[in-house]
Amino acid sequence: MKTTLLLILIFCSSLVLGQENILQASGKVCKNLSSIEYEISQKPEKGKYGFPTIKANITQQKADVKDIGFGKALIKVKGTIEEKGVSEPFSFSYDGSQFLFQRGESKVKRYTKPTRGIVMGLLQQYLFMLHIRPFSEETPYKPLSNIFHKFQHVGEDVINEKKYQIIKSVSGILMPTNKNGKSLQTKNKKPIQAVHIFWIDSESKLPIFYTDKFNHKTISIKKLNKNYQKSYFTLINKNTSVQERSYQETQQDISGENLLKVNSLAPKWSGVSQNGEKFSSEQLKEKVVLIDFWGTWCPPCIIAMPMIERLEQLYKNNKDVVIIGVSAGEKKPQAAENYFKNKGYSYIHIPNGDDIAEIFKIKSYPTMYIIDKSGIIVQSTSGFDSNDFEQSKIVINKHMK
Secondary structure (H helix, E strand, O other), X not given: OHHHHHHHHHHHHHHHHHHHHHHHHXXXXXXXXXXXXXXXXXXXXXXXXXXXXXXXXXXXXXXXXXXXXXXXXXXXXXXXXXXXXXXXXXXXXXXXXXXXXXXXXXOEEEEOOOOHHHHHXXXXXXXXXXXXXXXXXXXXXXXXXXXXXXXXXXXXXXXOXXXXXXXXXXXXXXXXXXXXXXXXXXXXXXXXXXXXXXXXXXXXXXXXXXXXXXXXXXXXXXXXXXXXXXXXXXXXXOOOOEEXXXXXXXXXXXXXXXXXXXXXXXXXXXXXXXXXOEEEOOOOOOOEEEEEEEOOOOHHHHHHHHHHHHHHHHHOOOOOEEEEEEEOOOOOXXXXXXXXXXXXXXXXXXXXXXXXXXXOOOOOOOEEEEEOOOOEEEEEEEOOOOOHHXXXXXXXXXXXX
């Protein structure tokens, strides 16, 4: 009996060790990759209608470059995407300095100051999430620190006589805790979780299949550790027509019809600030006005607000410039006022500005407009980008003269 129990314990210990080692082994192989070229086929999970079918060839090569969403890596992707029965080609690339994007029969668009926000906005979820992240992450399979996130080995699978180890990734929003560390999660409200599953080839230790609850990806490895020249990571040749995209054109590419047009007349509005002062478009004539639409429920809004405060500090002694935040969509009374006060922001805040947001036809948050002294919209942005501060300075300085 003791011998049997000992054997069971030894078996269980070795099984746990093996489970831990497959994740470590796959991470080590991925980390040691200098480059990888692979074909990927993505199809909607059974019963998940409305999701696209995508086929693409992807090359990723690690490099000491700015991470714009692909890790420290250069990337080149060419393929087709089929949505609602319509198929069209697409391609995008990043060579460490410029991001190129083409979809359908349009010209290649060049973005010379790419950021993660710009790339996510242009590619949208399906194309942005297409590449396999462990192939170019500095630490493959590293749990994200800002949310609940863990990886675990959950079993073994045999497909076409090949053995695969199954790794599950579970991530979600961290629930708030009280001073004793106990979760404040209610019985009726569970944290949102995302589940992703990798099938790791037992021989190569590379992920070969990947799925979430919406899409399934099949990965066919073509080349490993080839040294590609920087010029490989471009979509441009001597016959390629290229559109250079300015800051404002980039914003329009990302937001489409979600923004009021630049050079159009701003709508008339009025509101009362957190301090009880009345403000209106009529009152602010002959001033350059920046209006930021935000909400406490919107993470990108919260990230953008220190930038808005920096602009306030920069122009606080200039009577020709007015910086305003308009909060909307709040479910809890005083939530925006309390947040604004606790953070110590000093620019004008108009709470409960849902009516103003409706007048400006706000469809996403944050959205920011700069209006010149004659009431014309001279800049419109949606979302937050690290280029916004400098660009806003340029526009304000130009129009306050």
